[in-house]
Amino acid sequence: MSRGPSTTRIALIYPELLGTYGDGGNAIVLARRLRWRGLRGEIVNVPAGAPVPDGCDIYLLGGGEDAPQVLAADGIRQNRAIARAVSGGAAVLAVCAGYQVIGESFPSGGEIHPGLHLVDIETRRSFAPPQTPPPARAVGDIVVEPDPRLALPTLYGYENHAGRTRRLPGAGGFPLGTVRRGIGDGDAGTDGIIDGRVVGTYLHGPVLAQNPALADMLLGWVHGSLPPLDGPPETTALREARRRALAAS
Amino acid sequence: MTTSLPRRFTARTQAALAVERLAAEASRRLGRGSGEMIGGKLALRVAPGMLAEVAAQRRSACVSATNGKTTTTRLLARALGTLGPVASNSGGANMAPGVLAALSKPPFDAVAALEVDEIWLPPVAREVLPRVVVLLNISRDQLDRSNETRRIAAMWRELGGELPGTTVVANVDDPLVAWAAAGWSRQVWVSAGQNWTADAMVCPQCARLLHRNDNGWWSECGLARPEPIVAVTGPSELLWYGRTITARLDLPGRVNLGNAAMAAAAAREFGVDVEAALAAMTGLGDVQGRYQEVVLGERGRRGRLLLAKNPAGWVEMMELLGDAPPRPVVIDFNSQTADGRDPSWIWDVPFERLGGRQVLVTGERKEDMSVRLAYAEVPHSVHASAEDAALAANEKVVDVVANYTAFRDLLVRSSR
Numbered sequence A: 001m002s003r004g005p006s007t008t009r010i011a012l013i014y015p016e017l018l019g020t021y022g023d024g025g026n027a028i029v030l031a032r033r034l035r036w037r038g039l040r041g042e043i044v045n046v047p048a049g050a051p052v053p054d055g056c057d058i059y060l061l062g063g064g065e066d067a068p069q070v071l072a073a074d075g076i077r078q079n080r081a082i083a084r085a086v087s088g089g090a091a092v093l094a095v096c097a098g099y100q101v102i103g104e105s106f107p108s109g110g111e112i113h114p115g116l117h118l119v120d121i122e123t124r125r126s127f128a129p130p131q132t133p134p135p136a137r138a139v140g141d142i143v144v145e146p147d148p149r150l151a152l153p154t155l156y157g158y159e160n161h162a163g164r165t166r167r168l169p170g171a172g173g174f175p176l177g178t179v180r181r182g183i184g185d186g187d188a189g190t191d192g193i194i195d196g197r198v199v200g201t202y203l204h205g206p207v208l209a210q211n212p213a214l215a216d217m218l219l220g221w222v223h224g225s226l227p228p229l230d231g232p233p234e235t236t237a238l239r240e241a242r243r244r245a246l247a248a249s
Numbered sequence B: 001m002t003t004s005l006p007r008r009f010t011a012r013t014q015a016a017l018a019v020e021r022l023a024a025e026a027s028r029r030l031g032r033g034s035g036e037m038i039g040g041k042l043a044l045r046v047a048p049g050m051l052a053e054v055a056a057q058r059r060s061a062c063v064s065a066t067n068g069k070t071t072t073t074r075l076l077a078r079a080l081g082t083l084g085p086v087a088s089n090s091g092g093a094n095m096a097p098g099v100l101a102a103l104s105k106p107p108f109d110a111v112a113a114l115e116v117d118e119i120w121l122p123p124v125a126r127e128v129l130p131r132v133v134v135l136l137n138i139s140r141d142q143l144d145r146s147n148e149t150r151r152i153a154a155m156w157r158e159l160g161g162e163l164p165g166t167t168v169v170a171n172v173d174d175p176l177v178a179w180a181a182a183g184w185s186r187q188v189w190v191s192a193g194q195n196w197t198a199d200a201m202v203c204p205q206c207a208r209l210l211h212r213n214d215n216g217w218w219s220e221c222g223l224a225r226p227e228p229i230v231a232v233t234g235p236s237e238l239l240w241y242g243r244t245i246t247a248r249l250d251l252p253g254r255v256n257l258g259n260a261a262m263a264a265a266a267a268r269e270f271g272v273d274v275e276a277a278l279a280a281m282t283g284l285g286d287v288q289g290r291y292q293e294v295v296l297g298e299r300g301r302r303g304r305l306l307l308a309k310n311p312a313g314w315v316e317m318m319e320l321l322g323d324a325p326p327r328p329v330v331i332d333f334n335s336q337t338a339d340g341r342d343p344s345w346i347w348d349v350p351f352e353r354l355g356g357r358q359v360l361v362t363g364e365r366k367e368d369m370s371v372r373l374a375y376a377e378v379p380h381s382v383h384a385s386a387e388d389a390a391l392a393a394n395e396k397v398v399d400v401v402a403n404y405t406a407f408r409d410l411l412v413r414s415s416r
């Protein structure tokens, strides 16, 4: 693959398995935001079953159903490409099922499966005492106030998951933000994680389409000096519409 | 009308039928739609077992799918109409009350062509005991409901075991459907096509990745595309039990030819020959307003109404828009409960293909659609209503692609 020195490579991991909720849109957003700045971006589509390539700059994992989630985790584990890339400075954005997969372990089909150990989180159907009924599926609009260290505006998204996620004792990094509306991780009132350049979240939308500042944060990590980019104006209109709709309901 | 009820109906069912008629009548008078839902609901409350009773003397077909069930049911009803009167829930009410309303009208021995919601198919079919079940496709729809596609396929597969006398007419191009139908006692395999494969990448039987090539799909566990006896082989051509026949429909697009092939294969099980079936199907130009041209607003603008409520449906519409002269396209997009609250599926639709057309956007989630189009680099404008959009279009006739509630509201407004 020919690759100029300034081409940012965006790996879309197993979209057939981890693409149930339009999260492939995150790759489109990143590539366009590079192009609109006059920079070069390339989407590397990694079909399920193919080895995860080394040497990409951003790895994207999306949401998916139970059986495909396990299949994806097993596939990604075949080589340690993502872990190697992360230690070499690559960024990861993992959404929903992908978020669960990058942790220590996650539930599927009544069993607990090992994750990719990229971040110190674990996911279960419930963390409540055994006799308590499991919590309802978290489905609906979600609004997250990002950790102030990130200097990001409010995050808008849509969540749809049965799992509850928590940080392990002594975990690295910090939660992406505080949930203002919706469920997110669950009991802790937070959503997601940022540890180094690995970002996990329950926000679909796709999250980068609704929150371009988050997209630019990822791009800035891997691209160093990122020229400013306003808009597009359509996103500003969308965020304003979401703000109004969610304030009214 | 009670005199026309067969004697064997229980007193409870007779009472329920009266309730159903009264409620439906009242609802119609109040202008609340066809009244099928409310009447059926009340009747089921009075006599929960009555669905089986009103179906008992009929030969029925149930049609289910994520996309195309309404159209296929209408096509099947026309084909069965060559035999005599047909009961059908042509109003689109496709859960138990709607099916009940269709079957609660005399004559009680008329054949029935029933559209049934995917989730409702097992409970309805267990009561109706259809002669034929038509299964078209399963894809993602209404993401927020989290009805996993495989779970629906598994429900259908289980149902087959409970209906030993039923023939399933199934689309071999959808692996989920083929797997669901494999467990039934008798199959008629039809290749109706599938231009959306993203929801059928994993083998429903063994959870390994499916292999695909131009000839079909297969899995390492042995599950593979069955050999079809009926197939869409060209824009107006079918393979039909070993011979090639021409089929011309008034409904546009290859997807509707696939629907017609499924309907004709089902009608054959009732004794309708294919030429008669196809002849009866021509003349159907719109289905509940779909493909119909309506007036948009006061200024004489017109729009052809197209329904696209999920990625698979949008890809079908793209193909259909490709057939027509490139008119301006109005996209009317909502996310009410009936549409699915989560609109993120629009990122799976290749909107880049609309490049070169005038695109106008409206609906309750017009801003979401506008962002999607911005990233697809499709220039577009945003409008307060479909009527406003049509007025801003460069031509007097536009194509309007709407999802469920947007489409319904357009139909209501344009028929005033």
Ligand SMILES: [Zn+2]
Pocket: B203, B204, B205, B206, B207, B208, B219, B220, B221, B222, B223
């Ligand atoms: Zn298999």
